[in-house]
Amino acid sequence: MNVDEKQNSTTPPPSQISNDYLIKDGDQVILEINQEKLIVVKLQKNKKISVSKKDVESNILIGQPYYSLFQLDGKTVKRVTQKELDVQLEGIVQLNQTEDANNKDLGQNHTSQKLTQDEIQQMKQSGKDSSTIIRTLIENSSTFQGKTSFSQLKYLKKKIKKYTTVIKVIKPTAKTLNSLYYSSDPKKICFLRFDTLSQILTMANIHSTQKVLLMETTSGYLTGAIAERMNSPDGLIFVPHIGNGGPNLSIVKNFGLSKSTLDTIKSFELKLIDQLNQKNLISSTSSNNNNNNNNHDNNNMDIEEQPDKKKLKVDQTLSSTTSTKDKEILDLIENGGYNSLIVVTKYSPLSLTLSLFPYLNASGQFVIYSQFIQQLLEVHQVLQDKNLAVNLNISEIWMREYQVLPKRTHPEMSMDGASGYILTGIKVKTTNNIKPTSPISTSTSTTTTTTTTTTPPVVEPTSLEMNVDTNNDNDCDKKRKREDDTQ
Amino acid sequence: MLNIKRKIQEGDKVVLYSGKDRMSLVVVKNDNTIFNSKFGNYRIKNLIGVEYGSKVYSNDEKGFLHAIALNPELWSITLDHRTQILFNLDISTIIFNLELKNGSKVVESGTGSGSLSTSIARTVAPLGHLYTFEFHKERAEHAIRDFTENGIKQYITVTHRDACVDGFKLENVEGMVGYIDAVFLDLPCPWEAIDNAVAVMHHGSMLCSFSPCIEQVQNTCLKLSESSFQEITTIEVLIRTYDTKYHKVESMDLVNPYDSTNTINNEEVSNSSSNTDEKPQQRQSTKWGQSKPQSFTVGEMKGTKKDQFLTNVIKESRGHTGYLTFARYIKEE
Numbered sequence: 001m002n003v004d005e006k007q008n009s010t011t012p013p014p015s016q017i018s019n020d021y022l023i024k025d026g027d028q029v030i031l032e033i034n035q036e037k038l039i040v041v042k043l044q045k046n047k048k049i050s051v052s053k054k055d056v057e058s059n060i061l062i063g064q065p066y067y068s069l070f071q072l073d074g075k076t077v078k079r080v081t082q083k084e085l086d087v088q089l090e091g092i093v094q095l096n097q098t099e100d101a102n103n104k105d106l107g108q109n110h111t112s113q114k115l116t117q118d119e120i121q122q123m124k125q126s127g128k129d130s131s132t133i134i135r136t137l138i139e140n141s142s143t144f145q146g147k148t149s150f151s152q153l154k155y156l157k158k159k160i161k162k163y164t165t166v167i168k169v170i171k172p173t174a175k176t177l178n179s180l181y182y183s184s185d186p187k188k189i190c191f192l193r194f195d196t197l198s199q200i201l202t203m204a205n206i207h208s209t210q211k212v213l214l215m216e217t218t219s220g221y222l223t224g225a226i227a228e229r230m231n232s233p234d235g236l237i238f239v240p241h242i243g244n245g246g247p248n249l250s251i252v253k254n255f256g257l258s259k260s261t262l263d264t265i266k267s268f269e270l271k272l273i274d275q276l277n278q279k280n281l282i283s284s285t286s287s288n289n290n291n292n293n294n295n296h297d298n299n300n301m302d303i304e305e306q307p308d309k310k311k312l313k314v315d316q317t318l319s320s321t322t323s324t325k326d327k328e329i330l331d332l333i334e335n336g337g338y339n340s341l342i343v344v345t346k347y348s349p350l351s352l353t354l355s356l357f358p359y360l361n362a363s364g365q366f367v368i369y370s371q372f373i374q375q376l377l378e379v380h381q382v383l384q385d386k387n388l389a390v391n392l393n394i395s396e397i398w399m400r401e402y403q404v405l406p407k408r409t410h411p412e413m414s415m416d417g418a419s420g421y422i423l424t425g426i427k428v429k430t431t432n433n434i435k436p437t438s439p440i441s442t443s444t445s446t447t448t449t450t451t452t453t454t455t456p457p458v459v460e461p462t463s464l465e466m467n468v469d470t471n472n473d474n475d476c477d478k479k480r481k482r483e484d485d486t487q
Numbered sequence: 488m489l490n491i492k493r494k495i496q497e498g499d500k501v502v503l504y505s506g507k508d509r510m511s512l513v514v515v516k517n518d519n520t521i522f523n524s525k526f527g528n529y530r531i532k533n534l535i536g537v538e539y540g541s542k543v544y545s546n547d548e549k550g551f552l553h554a555i556a557l558n559p560e561l562w563s564i565t566l567d568h569r570t571q572i573l574f575n576l577d578i579s580t581i582i583f584n585l586e587l588k589n590g591s592k593v594v595e596s597g598t599g600s601g602s603l604s605t606s607i608a609r610t611v612a613p614l615g616h617l618y619t620f621e622f623h624k625e626r627a628e629h630a631i632r633d634f635t636e637n638g639i640k641q642y643i644t645v646t647h648r649d650a651c652v653d654g655f656k657l658e659n660v661e662g663m664v665g666y667i668d669a670v671f672l673d674l675p676c677p678w679e680a681i682d683n684a685v686a687v688m689h690h691g692s693m694l695c696s697f698s699p700c701i702e703q704v705q706n707t708c709l710k711l712s713e714s715s716f717q718e719i720t721t722i723e724v725l726i727r728t729y730d731t732k733y734h735k736v737e738s739m740d741l742v743n744p745y746d747s748t749n750t751i752n753n754e755e756v757s758n759s760s761s762n763t764d765e766k767p768q769q770r771q772s773t774k775w776g777q778s779k780p781q782s783f784t785v786g787e788m789k790g791t792k793k794d795q796f797l798t799n800v801i802k803e804s805r806g807h808t809g810y811l812t813f814a815r816y817i818k819e820e
Contacts, residue, residue, distance in 0.1 A: 017818065018666075021691040066691055067717065067817050081819070082717065171691065173586045195724050198583030199576060205558050207489060207609045208589040229610065231589035339491045361493065362540025363556045373729070373798065380731050381796045390504050390553050394729040394798060397576065402721040402810065404708040409701060411723075421729075426504075427540060428553050434533065434543040 017065045023169055025062050028254045030170040030180055034161045038180040040172065040254050052165045061169055072165040073129050085166065089156055092131050093138050095149040114140040130164035150408075172254050174225035181221060181251070189218040189251075190344050191371055195397045196419045197222070201229060203367045203424045204340045208232035213338040213359060214239045215270075215352050217345040220249030223265055224257065226342075233260040238336055240270040240356075242347075268329055273355055276333060280358070333359055341366035341427075349423075350378050357388065360427050368423040376423040389425040396421050488557055488605070488637045489612060495534045495554060500636070502561045503529070503543075505552040512557070512565040526550030559609050562637065563602040569626055570599040573673070574808050576726045577697065578606045584813045585669035585693045590614035592663070594670045594687060596650040596680060597621045601630040603671070608639040616642055618657065618667075622649040651676065654683035665689050672696040677703065678710035685714055690818035699809040707812055716814035723810055731798040737783065739790045 023029060025045045032038050033052060041049050043062060048055040056077055061070065064079060071080045115137065123133050137159060138144050144152065170176050178197060181189045192200075200222075204212065206229050214237055216222045223239050230237070241247035247267035341360040343349050349368045360366060366389070370376050376394050383389045397419040401412045488500075495501055495515055503511045505526045513522055513531055520531040527545025529552070537543065539556045555561065560575060573581075581603065587593065591611045598604055598621035607617050621627040627647040634640045646657065651674065656664055669692060670684040677696040684694055694716065696707045704721055711719050780793035 017690045021689070065818075067815065082817075083819075175584060175586050194583060195576070195580055198579040201583065202575065202579035202606065203560065205560070205609075208613060209489065210491075229588045231614070337493075361491075362538060363554075364491075364540070365558065365560075377731060377796060377798055380798075390555070391507060392731070393507070394731055396727045396729075398725045398727055400723045402704070402723065404704055404719075404721050404812075406705070406709070409705055426553075426555055428555075429538060429541045433551070434537050434541050434554075435548055 021066045021171070023061050023064050023066055023068075025058075028172055028256055029061075029066075030172050030176050032168040032170055034166055035168075036161070038170075038176075038183060040177070040180060051167055054165065056167075064169070066169055066171040068169055070167050070169070072167065080166070088131065089153075089160060092134050092156060093152075095152050112141055112143040113137065114142070124163065130160055133163045134159045172256055174228050174255070177221065177224070177251070177254055189221045190216075190346060190369070191418070191420055192218060192222070192344060192369070193397075193399070193416065193419050195399050196369065196422060197225060199395075199397065199422060200342060200344070200367045200369060201225065203365060203422070204342050205365050206230060206340065209234045210340050211236040211336055211338045212238065212340045212342065213336065213356050214341075215343045215345055215356060217242075217248075217347070218251070220247075220252040222342070222344055223249055224252040224255040227252070227257055227261050227265060228255050230264070231258075231261055233264060235261075235264045236336060236338075237265045238332060238338070239265060239267045240273060241267050242270050244269060244271075266332060268332075270352075270355070272329060273333055273359075276330070277355060277358065337361060339364040342369075343367075344369040348375055348378075350375070350382065353379050354382065357427070362427055362429040364427050366425055366427060369420055370423075371418070371420045373421045376421050380423055383425065387428070387430055389427050392423065392425040394421055394423050488559065488562070488639060489609060490638070491556060493538055495537050495539060497535055500557045501534060501539075502555040502557055502565060503552050504555050505550075510561065510565055512562075521546075524550075524552070526552055557637070559602075559606045562605055566600060566602065566633070568600050569629060572600045572602040573697065574726070574805070576724050577808055577811065578603050580722075580724050580811060581671060581695050581697070582606060582610055584811070585671065585695055587611055587669060588615075591668040592666055593617045594655050594667050594684065595619040596655070596672055596674060597623070598627060598630045598645060599673065600626075601633050603673075604630065604634070604643060605637065605639065607671075608634070608642040612639065612642045615668075616644065618644045618646065618655065618660075618663065620646050620648050620650040620655065622647070650674070650683060651679040655687045663687060668692050670694045675703075676706075678706045681707070681710050681714055685816060688816045690816065692816050694814050694816060696812045697809045698812070699807070701810065704810045704812055711812070711814045715817055715819050717817045719812065719814040721810050721812045723807075725805060725808070727804060728801045729798045730801045731796070733794045734797045735792060736795040736797070737790055737792045739785075739788060740782075 023043065025043065028040060028042050030038055030040050031049075031051060039051075043049065043058045045059060045062060047058050049058055050056075051072065054072055056070070056072065060077055060079075061068075069080050069082065069085065070077055071085070120133070120137070123136065134156065144155065147155065174197070175194065178189070178192070178194045182191075182193060186192075204210075206212065206226055208230050209232065210230060212226060212235070214223060214226065216239060223237060226237055227235075239247060239249070249265070249267070252262070252265065336359060338359055339361050341353075341356055341364065343353050343356070343366075345352060349370050353366075353368055357366075368376060368379055373394065373396075380392050380394060384392060398417075399419065400415050403410055403412055492499070497515055497517050499515045501513055501515055503513055503522060503524070505524060509525070511522070511524065513520075515531055515534050517532055517535060522529040522531055527547055527550030529543060529545055534543065534554055537554060539554060541554055542551050543554050544551045557565075563572060563575065563578070566572075585591075585593070587607065587610045589611060592615055593607055593611060595604060595607065595617060596619070598619045601619075604617060604619050611617060619630070621630065624647050627645050631640070631645045634643050634645070644657070644660070655667075655670075664687050666689060667684075667687040668689070670688060672680055672684070672695070674680055674696075677698060681694070688694070694711070696704075698704050698707065708719055708721065780791050783790050783792050
């Protein structure tokens with residue numbers, strides 16, 4: 001299930017299925033029912049799960065490999081292979097061998113089936129197996145024999161789904177869970193399609209040691225997807241939540257993540273960040289200081305435990321915080337060393353993005369998602385006008401599935417046209433601009449040393465000067481802005 | 488590339504950003520190297536100790552650029568292309584659908600310019616590994632050089648080999664055969680490599696084939712369905728990038744026959760907006776916009792001209808990159 005176990009356990013010979021791919025007691029699994037519906041269930045020994053109104057003993061599934069198929073036919077449940085199902089399907093009836101069949105005689109009315117609904121229902125309740133029922137249906141169909149073998153097969157597949165249930169046990173991953181939620185309850189995951197999600201994970205530079213600032217209302221789906229990819233105790237996913245009811249990360253548990261990875265997910269109220277911003281705003285206007293994120297430290301990652309949300313009083317202000325818990329939270333905000341910011345919520349992204357933006361390191365990447373391009377336009381405009389970011393791009397994805405069959409390959413007739421939009425960019429510093437002070441001609445005397453040390457060389461005051469640039473709207477900026485505009 | 492630093496050190500590869508189409512990769516050396524660009528000349532040495540993301544001024548202080556840390560996405564833009572490289576969106580989709588994560592063991596063929604390899608290495612490091620195969624000797628050598636320079640060499644094994652003929656099994660490499668979590672094929676005849684892929688894959692692992700032509704897809708899918716693969720799906724993804732910037736927008740000041748309040752005072756119409764359709768943007772542009780609205784005339788007709796922040800799809804778009812076929816290997820017992 002997780003990497004820790006994989007490494008500790010003795011590796012089985014390659015001919016066997018690895019322990020990771022066997023269904024275990026206590027696993028959260030996805031069940032694909034008749035290749036149509038997906039549900040997520042927890043398997044527990046000696047307990048029953050309900051599939052299509054029928055009870056299935058968990059024990060039948062436990063110990064079998066993932067992606068195995070189980071057929072619920074009549075009153076029995078047994079493991080089957082795809083080949084067995086194919087044979088079963090072909091065994092029902094001899095398919096049309098002639099090529100010249102067509103649908104010229106096919107009527108639009110529903111009179112081709114001679115059996116009544118009651119008669120079919122009776123057959124079903126008598127516990128007859130699916131093959132017998134379908135064979136009877138075909139015998140009583142006036143049009144079946146005139147169909148091409150292709151459409152006959154299509155008919156059989158449709159019928160077999162109706163009279164038998166085949167379930168496939170799928171290992172939950174970001175991909176398989178996406179197809180589950182996107183098909184059953186897309187709103188729950190902010191209509192996040194798999195390709196958009198994949199682009200978010202790439203553009204936010206998610207990897208094992210990344211420190212991610214994440215604002216999401218996808219019930220923990222995105223948090224889980226990021227944690228799954230990082231799969232490491234060295235990362236950090238900081239997910240502020242809105243409201244004092246605690247974070248809604250219910251989907252995270254479906255990923256089957258290891259404890260050490262789960263421990264990298266931290267959450268507390270967004271309100272605390274808002275209060276901190278308010279405080280910093282007051283102090284910066286009074287002392288005319290530079291930005292508040294200059295004391296970030298990449299190595300300062302000694303946050304040991306998740307902040308306890310229940311102990312935090314709503315009315316508690318940050319200025320009066322004294323307990324160690326609160327100090328840890330402050331540390332988590334200010335010294336997280338975040339190089340990645342992701343905003344995927346049902347809310348308008350502008351205020352959320354700006355609120356978290358000060359805590360993203362310069363040169364860090366951010367990805368803002370919205371279903372509506374206008375909302376991203378707003379964010380783009382503010383970030384550009386305030387010179388907070390470069391390489392700003394709004395994009396959407398056009399994705400099409402294909403039916404690939406011999407001589408019948410074409411794009412699927414229906415496609416999903418709404419990928420949503422993402423805004424990507426790289427944060428830049430707005431203060432402490434680097435200006436050279438000495439002309440090139442005088443620098444020829446500088447000794448070139450081939451240093452192998454990893455510590456950064458001390459910046460010599462003669463070669464560099466840190467200028468606090470308070471006026472961001474200088475000529476050069478304007479010139480560049482025009483340049484950017486024309487690109 | 489994977490250890491994100493705050494400050495630029497000697498030996499770092501730094502992206503000098505002066506526009507979306509103007510990004511250059513430089514290696515920071517403590518010598519007198521000068522970087523010349525349209526926006527002035529820069530002494531590279533001066534970058535040492537500077538915080539990543541800083542705005543750096545040119546030697547004459549007239550131009551500037553931003554010093555950005557290198558990542559796999561910027562690398563794929565700035566690297567020197569030896570082959571047709573995979574595009575960012577295809578890479579994202581491949582990595583996601585192959586279910587890659589830290590710890591995955593991956594086989595790739597061919598390496599090409601190493602753009603996908605770099606993204607895969609970023610994702611599977613440090614617990615996983617990428618075994619990449621390239622039948623072009625020079626490309627394989629160049630890739631090794633790049634991976635070494637980018638600090639990801641320890642996660643990638645580059646092999647100069649024709650994988651269709653000689654397969655993916657590596658001598659003296661433990662924990663490879665039967666432990667591969669994902670295989671990626673970018674080959675002229677991917678179906679010829681599928682048996683070799685199966686030989687190293689485990690139950691439940693994923694395969695992806697990238698092909699520009701539908702005939703290749705056809706053959707690949709046929710071979711996959713004959714070789715105990717399931718969930719065979721073929722998709723195509725294309726990115727639509729939006730051009731977003733300020734535009735000078737002119738609108739005519741006319742009487743609105745559907746709004747009685749607008750018919751009385753024409754002057755007011757010209758001062759406020761007559762463009763009722765775009766209310767939110769109108770408000771935005773007066774708040775953040777560059778200049779105040781100006782009036783103009785066409786003959787006797789009056790109008791208002793102002794900056795508006797607008798977006799539309801970039802004209803030069805890519806019509807096709809390749810078809811992505813994914814399948815899961817289900818071991819038969």
